[in-house]
Amino acid sequence: MDGSLRILLVSCALVSMLVSSSAQTCGSYTFSNNNLYTYCSDLSKLGSYIHWTRQANGTLEIAYRQPNFSSTNWIAWAINPNSTGMLGAQSLVAYVNSSAPYAYTSPVSSYSTKLEAGSLSFAVPKIQAENSNGEMIIYATLELSSDVTTVNQVWQEGPMSGDTPGTHSTTGEHVQSKGTLDLLSGQTSTGGSVTSSRVRRRNIHGVLNVVSWGTLMPLGAMIARYMKVFQAADPAWFYLHVACQCSGYIVGVAGWATGIKLGSESSSVQYDTHRNVGITLFCLGTLQVPNQYGEF
Template identity: 45%
Template sequence: MLRFKTLIALCLLFFLTICSASQTSQNQTCSSYEFSSNKPFASCRELGVLDSFLHWNFYSGSNTVEVAFRKIHTAADRWIAWAVNPTAKGMVGSQAFIVFQQNGAMKAYTAPITSYGTKMEKGNLSFPVFEVSAASSGNEIIIFARFQLPANTTVVNHVWQEGPVIGSSTLGVHALSGGNVQSHATIDFYSGKVEAVRGFSAKPYKLKVAHGVLNAISWGTLMPLGMIFARHVKVFASADPTWFYLHVCCQCLGYFLGVVGGIMGFFLRKHSSGMRFSTHGYIGATLLSLATLQVLVGFFLRPKKDHKYRLYWNLFHWGAGYATIGLGIYNVFAGLHLMNARTSKVAYTAVISTLLGIAVVLEIFTCYMVRKRSKSERSEHASGETEGIDNAFAATQEQQMV
């Protein structure tokens, strides 16, 4: 019995020792951390993801904040960033402090983030910045910054991130999963309260992917494919009216998916209040308007083939159709550029290049078939005229003989 009690006591002592060591370790990584410059910071919070910590001093008289953002378990070929977003909860619109190692020295600068395709180029922020610097030690990088908050504001949205450095100075795209899509929070510099933005970043990212896939399939693939059926397949007599149904099927399915993708785009615009409505968005709205007009005119205002207005209808149908295809392909590439989706851009380039190659081959074959058919018709017409002349001459000879 005594041995059993001794064993229980030893286990309890071991557990308390582990807890104490864990707490000591936690304190060393945050409030008890000592900077090499011996600079004291009154407040500190562990940020929860990406092995990051934020230390700060808040000066209420000037509404100024002095921060030290620490990222541990990093490497020399990684960049790190910490940003304040005065207008939204997310990446777009954030005012960033960025650090990376270049030729063995730490480079720190500011960069406003205006789009998802940002290259994080140096620029002034939307609020006064008095200091920005960096330090590194082992596998740890620290960003030091001092700036002024907007008037009467102590609560801000902040974002932190890390990614690869390509070559000596190119900042690569950060990962799009795990902690990299969870590194958002709201912080009150006065009270020290930090609230994680739960479920914020992953959901919009999935919506962006769905938006991109739907629009790449609709405007970027089905619409050009429908054009190929209408222009090149209909020259085959055996394909009539199959080509027409294939054309209508591609255009209608493409339009439906495009509308769904467009609605997603408008939702993303509304959700990301810090995002400016870029050229990509304007082209998307133009595509929806043009395609809707094309559908209405095509189904309800199409005159018969022998109608005097059929030529004008054809001109509108062709013009609007080719404009939709051209703008659609351009906008797919614009969207992929905004997302920095290099692999997807290569894949879509392969798809559209294949469709272009097929269209070129069929265009050559179509021209050959049209010329051959025209030549055959001229030959038959000439043969018919010769036969008619011969018959008339023979009839005249018979009359003279009589």
Template identity: 50%
Template sequence: MTQSTDSKTAKHPFQDQAKEVKGVVYLEQQGWKVDGGEACVGRICLELSPSDNLGTVTTCNSQTFTENKVFDSCRDLSHLTSYLHWTHDNATSNLDIAFGHTGISATNQWVSRAINPSNDLNTSMTGSQALGTISPSGGAPRVYASSIPDYSPTFSEGNISYPHSGLTATHQNSEITIYATLALPNGTTTLVHLWKDRPVSAFTPAMHSMTPANTQSKESLDLLSGASQAGSSGDSLRRRRNVHGILNAMSWGTLMPLGAIIARYLKVFKSADPAWFYLHVTCQTSAYIVGVAGWGTGLKLGHDSAGIEYNTHRTLGIVLFCLGTLQVFALLLRPNKDHKIRIYWNFYHYAIGYATIIISIVNIFQGFDALEASVGDRYNDWKHAYIGIIAALGGIAVILEAYTWIIVLKRKKSANKTAHGINGTNGVNGYGSSAQHV
């Protein structure tokens, strides 16, 4: 057993004991998280290899069942220390299963195994048909079937699309096993299945954790050969969500307000004319191009996440795209300064621009709420960073607002003095001579 590179010199008190016990259950009971070939507690990680003296680690081949149940095939599943035994009758398409999940020492925990009828690994949870069990404190496991229509299921007991019989469950030695016979559609030889564990609150399964062990616990299984194909990892979807958030936060949420600040305040400085205009156009055009890319990634995420609905976030995103596109066309149709409709164009440009900025900022926070709803609070740092950016831009705008007003008022006062002097101040009229009394 070797330590990971992050903790080569550290030695955990359980390390020596871990080498002397059998299986991974002891490690889990002592607070270790065991997944695949690695066991971690805090920042200490131990890599488990076949040469480690852990005794005989339980695999599906060495397992036995009550009532002398025997299955034709078995497979150690890739995540959550789980396994699957099955017997498939190709003539009747009946599937006898025993799904096991080790390391479940706590009660009030939901363990399930589900089949996705659409055989889609990318959206395996939506529409899946689950067999699950809850182990209440001091009682026998309660096992039942439940259909999962979307990503916010109630897990209520009900019918599923696969007729089933013999649905039972056991909870012994920190291991939950679910038994059932399922009637699959005729000719079924492969299926997409997933397995999860979740905490239970008020007798209702809560959201499972978003660790890779939970997000990647799915695969396509060939019932005849036992071969499997893992689904795309949760990391891929998470990475695309991150890209979507970064593109939109930087474009609609940062560059767009910055471009408005440039247009409103820099043009007050005579030395910045016409540079402020080109800076403004560059900033807003860049924001629109990057924002359209972010909008496109959002459409793709929505397509790949069937059953996940963030209606407000989606609607505001569509509105932003439309407003941004209108601004681009407005730039192309901008009349000359002395044109009679220029005043109306200015009003339109300002109204659409400020509306876009306000909706952009609101929708950025809608996006953060959507992320936190799916993965917990891991995006709090991102939200705080964006709040800092917006606060900084707001602070700069307040300072420039005050400073440019001072400049404008001084210029107005100076212009009034000049005009007053030319029109007769101090006894000099507009013609350059003293006023004469008749």
């Protein structure tokens, strides 16, 4: 039983590491208004996050978050319909005005912009800001065309100059905070690299489960079924069988944990068949591992 306990302890450690790792991404964030979004991305520059849900008619619900926000700064997130830079960006801006968060829309038409309020090239029927616990959030509803599935995004922060947004820094991350956003797949790209925490965890979840339940566990069963008939393979077949089953279980626990985490982040979407198959495989695998040591 000592060996069985070691396996279970290692599995629990893997689960803990996966859960704590996931907790550091945008997907684990809970909004004060309990809003739920289909996708989110940890933007690689300025420590920002973007959450969004796209409706079939093109309407986009977004929440742009800037942690470690200073009340003497402004933040902005924008869509640029025609290029990847600042010029032409249709921006959402927020700052603290008389101790209260204030959000508005501002089209960027020149490099010397002061982010004056103005209408965008698409309708924004709802925009508001929230400043809480050192974090500024812009909530907005954007009425985009139904055929828009990928957008150029730009995000920025800078100092306030009195009651007017001042010029942001033109070095470092401030000139790298741009990329593309795939509204359907949840993928974002910045400087050519694809980064999407939720899509990445989905891929990890799939690979771990294919390796464990789809490869190692069946391989262990086949070794026990076909190799033990050869005397020359005794007892090597048994150790190979146990190694495949136990390592498959450990990898499977990691895959199961990522699935649980992904499910908790998408409470509005539930895949019953997928979930039931996963629970069944995990239970059968858990019952199988202690039996390996009972055969010694």
